[in-house]
Amino acid sequence: MIENRFSLRILKRFIYSKYSRLFELETLVIIVFLGLNVFVLSLFGSSKTDYLTTYRQLVALENMPPPPPPAELTQGEVKGEVLGVSYNPSTTSIMVGWNAASNLQAYVVQWALSSEWPNNRGGSGNLAASTLAYTISGLQSNTSYHVQVVAVHYQPPNFPYNLEVLGESDVWTTPSCTPTSPMGPSLSSPSDGVSFASGTTSVTLDWSDVTNWGNECSGTSDRLYAVYFGTSLNPPWYSWSSDSVETVSVSSGNTYYWRVAARNRAGLYGYVSKRSFSVGPGGGVPTPTPTPTTPPTATPTPTPALQSPGSFNLLSPANGASNVSSNPAFDWSDSARAQKYWIYLALADTPQADFWFKQTTSSYAYWSPASAWTVANGAPTPPANLPNGNYRLAVVAQNSAGNTYGTNSSGQNYVDFTVGEQVACLALTKPGGLDPSGDIATSKPTFKWTKLADSGYQYYVDLSEKPFDGNGDWWWFSGPYADTYQASWPGSWSTQRAGGRTAPNSGLVANKTYYWRVSVMNNCNQFEFSSSAPAIRYLVSVPTPTPTPTPTPTLQAPGPFSLTEPASGASNVSHSPKFDWTFIWP
CATH class of the missing domain: 2.60.40.10 (Immunoglobulins)
Structure with missing residues (x-):
């Protein structure tokens, strides 16, 4: 029998909530809801494994940790991240920019409606390593889109391309709506520094409901509280809560720390200051000295520490399988703490060459529709049916902190299989006799x-x-x-x-x-x-030029002139005469 933990949690909180009123209309509505839920689950219990897997994923959402505190959104731009996103209302387009990555082959930009991510994605294809911006055009106005930038790293030898998410964000395609964070909830009890008696096994954390949820810009996320609780100074995420109370298990001899964050419909968070309490040894619970209420801390500092995803196994196709369908189904066991999986498909003998990849939150995938796969490294458009040949399927489990799990040094879990019958491979030798040199x-x-x-x-x-x-x-x-x-x-x-x-x-x-x-x-x-x-x-030789001699100028003959003194036919000329004539230009 499958236990509906989500429904039981709602019922428990309803019974113990300070707002509950038995036999009122709200009670009747919840009882009808739980009855329908049990009926649907009974159908799941007798249906196919696919439905059970879907149910398991829905229930797992209750225990999915919140993301790290999101960046501040200002007029459609993401501040404090490696990813920058801005909206151009005149062209209904989003400009995406990012910081450069190292050891890089290419970048890929992916996007989808926030409500449909990671399905029905669009993609840029490979962008050159020198590219640090991309424009997504033809978008709907006043709509939330999820944008993601992926760096493709080269890491030989087995499956040499490792994908790193450089940044991702939800952005509204309108400059008129700026989402803002909600106010942080006000913590009620236990008071900060209180001590409980030895033998105490549970403590109820209580806080006031948030009344100012900020500007939510028609967001579709649920309003929830993220509870952080534990014995470390920066308590890890403990659970989601839909009301203002959470009961936690404790043991004697420990000091516990807790805080609560409110998440609004726009997916932004409002945090409050951390509190602590201890359990034994000592007397009963003393009456705490009232402490003045202080305004909530505007920006959270702690980020929940997440463990890496757990191990998992690829189930279908089996490693070395042949005669696999040209439209295969891929299946693997669940990885604990994984929030998503990256799936890669490439030619088995040359995985560093053309390949395709996609992302999913479930532990299975299908080749069809081929359009759901993203092209990488110049691969051709994914065919509707895979042609006969040898292929490698690789899967990487990832949590929200970016930690991954795989079986080899590149963090991947992979199998090789053959579509169609196995063929004998021609022998290979190194080509020689290369010319020119x-x-x-x-x-x-x-x-x-x-x-x-x-x-x-x-x-x-x-x-x-x-x-x-x-x-x-x-x-x-x-x-x-x-x-x-x-x-x-x-x-x-x-x-x-x-x-x-x-x-x-x-x-x-x-x-x-x-x-x-x-x-x-x-x-x-x-x-x-x-x-x-x-x-x-x-090789191109550049000859030294021969100097050209300067030519000797050609002289012209003297011009005409006339004798002026003594005049022709003159008499009585001096014994010491002067002779004169007109000037001749050369």
């Missing part, structure tokens, strides 16, 4: 290598500005080229593995060193790289 006389060389003997292989050419030494490798590539020994300079190089670097599509830059290699893929999508990666350089 060293200095070359063309900016667009033809790349040559020794072709493998059998047919059925595909070849790729990789080009980089740094050696392929395993230290932060990146490259442009072209291909595939089927069963050949050469490839001409491509019209366009792929930049998926180049970290946003511009490809040299117009040819090699003169006198600059590049490195290239060849990879070969067989019919099972297994890869092997060439044993060498030669350096090449398009």
Whole structure:
């Protein structure tokens, strides 16, 4: 028999609440509600496992810890987070910005209506590592959207892409409504510092209902109280409460700390100061000295400490299974304390290549509809049915603090399986005979290598500005080229593995060193790289210019002139005559 803990909790609080009045209309409504609830649960108890799983998830919401205190929302912007979100009313679009991450391959931005997250998501596809902003267009006005930014990290060798949520937030697509936090509840009893007698096993925590819930902007979250309780100075989250009372178990010889936060319909929190009390040894409960009421603390400092998710096992498909359906179902056991799961599907032998992923809150998923999967690392659009081949399914359990559980160093739990019948894989050897190498006389060389003997292989050419030494490798590539020994300079190089670097599509830059290699893929999508990666350089000599001699200027003949003194035919000329004539310009 399945115990309806949620309904029992409501009934218990109703009976012991200071607001209860038996035989009144509220009592009748709750009794009818509980009767219908028991009837529905009896149907679940005799139905399929899927319904039981759904019920288990609904009940688990009662024990789901609240998120860390959210950032302050001001005119649609998230303050104090790595994620910044702003709304543009003129274009009905959201601008998302984030801080740069390290060891990065790409970013992916995802979004959905807040009420439908994480289902029916849209996605940006891969964004270059240099991209730190993205605009989501075509949104509905006056609507709450959930926005998430994911960093794709490269972590070989098994399932080398690790996804990290950089930030996520709910944002309203209207500048006219700014959600505000509610007032914190006023704690009533026990008083701060009170001591209970030895042998006390339970204490009732009581507080006043919140009357000012802040601006909720038509939010759809339930109004709830988050109770924090424990023996640590920063008490961890203990439970959700829909009323203003919570009974906790205690034992002698301990000091306990507690506080309460109110959550409004907009999902924002209002906190109050922490209190403490002790249990024995000593006499009864003394009459506490009244303490003046102090205003609540505006901003909470403690964040509940969450444990990592528990271990779990992948159930279907089994590891090594073949003849799996082209539209498979994926199933795994529940992970304790997990609030969501990341699911990855890739080619089993090359998980670092194209793959798809999605997020779910349940412990099962389906390939259909394929549109629910997000494309990563340049993978093609997810097909409606998976083609025959070998695949790897990986699952990561995650809690609200970002802690994950998996079985390998990348924090993933995975199995390999085959859609269709298993086929024999062609043998792979490292391609050799790479040409050219060293200095070359063309900016667009033809790349040559020794072709493998059998047919059925595909070849790729990789080009980089740094050696392929395993230290932060990146490259442009072209291909595939089927069963050949050469490839001409491509019209366009792929930049998926180049970290946003511009490809040299117009040819090699003169006198600059590049490195290239060849990879070969067989019919099972297994890869092997060439044993060498030669350096090449398009060498262009610049001759020293011969100086041009300065030409000797050509002189013109003298111009005409006339004799002026003595005059022609003059007489009585002096014995010491003066001779004169007009000036001649050169």
